[in-house]
Amino acid sequence: MAQTFAQLSDPHLSDLGGVQASQLLSKRLLSYLSWRRKRRFEHRREVLDALAEDLAGANLDQLLITGDLTHTGLPEEFRQAQQWLRQLGPADRVAVTPGNHDALVKDDPQQTFALWRDYMAPDPGRETGFPSLRQRGELAFIGLSSALPTPPLMASGKVDGTQLRALAELLEETRGRFRVVYVHHSPVQGVEKWRKALRNADAVAKVLSTHGAELVLHGHGHRARLDQLPGRDGDIPVIAVPSASAMGLYGADVAAYNRYRVERDDRGWQVTVERRQLSADRKGFEPVGEDRLALPRSD
Numbered sequence: 001m002a003q004t005f006a007q008l009s010d011p012h013l014s015d016l017g018g019v020q021a022s023q024l025l026s027k028r029l030l031s032y033l034s035w036r037r038k039r040r041f042e043h044r045r046e047v048l049d050a051l052a053e054d055l056a057g058a059n060l061d062q063l064l065i066t067g068d069l070t071h072t073g074l075p076e077e078f079r080q081a082q083q084w085l086r087q088l089g090p091a092d093r094v095a096v097t098p099g100n101h102d103a104l105v106k107d108d109p110q111q112t113f114a115l116w117r118d119y120m121a122p123d124p125g126r127e128t129g130f131p132s133l134r135q136r137g138e139l140a141f142i143g144l145s146s147a148l149p150t151p152p153l154m155a156s157g158k159v160d161g162t163q164l165r166a167l168a169e170l171l172e173e174t175r176g177r178f179r180v181v182y183v184h185h186s187p188v189q190g191v192e193k194w195r196k197a198l199r200n201a202d203a204v205a206k207v208l209s210t211h212g213a214e215l216v217l218h219g220h221g222h223r224a225r226l227d228q229l230p231g232r233d234g235d236i237p238v239i240a241v242p243s244a245s246a247m248g249l250y251g252a253d254v255a256a257y258n259r260y261r262v263e264r265d266d267r268g269w270q271v272t273v274e275r276r277q278l279s280a281d282r283k284g285f286e287p288v289g290e291d292r293l294a295l296p297r298s299d
């Protein structure tokens with residue numbers, strides 16, 4: 001039986017209209033100024049509303065959201081994002097991992113990440129925090145967090161050693177299933193400039209290569225791309241989507257997201273990737289391409 005899921009990323013959905021520049025300190029101030037100057041024109045709520053409508057009838061096993069839901073990670077922005085998540089679906093069907101913008105400044109977690117707790121949670125009975133495992137039939141979704149506070153003008157990330165050790169165990173535990181690892185930053189070296197990159201991409205890639213995964217999904221770059229990592233059972237596709245709210249005004253890709261359909265057969269996994277993009281009239285999303293992947297099954 002086929003199963004389905006989708007990935008969207010970098011909605012940057014919060015509205016900072018009520019925020020005064022004087023309320024913000026250093027790192028947040030720079031992001032706020034960037035929002036006033038450019039980002040509020042590029043990242044549009046009406047685009048996200050069109051995307052939500054496009055997802056409404058999809059009946060997915062899981063929707064993965066790979067970070068940067070906010071611009072500066074203020075408590076008010078976490079509240080706005082929580083409302084938006086509730087519109088998208090119940091927490092057991094929508095899985096979130098944070099991005100660098102959500103962790104810009106260390107803040108009271110009760111006012112920020114606690115509001116998304118249910119959406120970041122693993123299956124009941126498992127330890128909370130990342131990596132976060134959700135199993136749905138033959139699909140195993142493993143979320144990693146690469147978000148951490150960084151100095152001004154930096155947008156780098158890191159997956160800490162505790163997560164990497166647990167990731168190795170989860171990949172082994174879920175061997176034989178279709179393992180989807182989702183994270184904000186790409187684990188492929190050289191995808192981003194050093195100030196935006198995953199600092200320990202090599203270490204993350206090594207765990208993935210050693211223990212295997214069927215798919216790695218990320219965001220952060222605001223553009224679609226496909227890379228590969230060598231894997232234990234074959235090459236692992238590493239796929240990124242653009243920002244889910246993007247008008248495509250400043251050279252970035254226009255808003256798009258990917259839908260996946262996975263089916264097991266004698267040879268392994270048959271995967272269909274459907275790319276859905278904001279239409280030219282900006283009123284809805286439409287399919288703009290479909291790829292088929294045949295992936296080996298781990299034993």
Ligand SMILES: [Fe+2]
Nearest residue numbers: 010068099220
């Ligand atoms: Fe982003």
Ligand SMILES: [Fe+2]
Nearest residue numbers: 068099100220
């Ligand atoms: Fe990012």
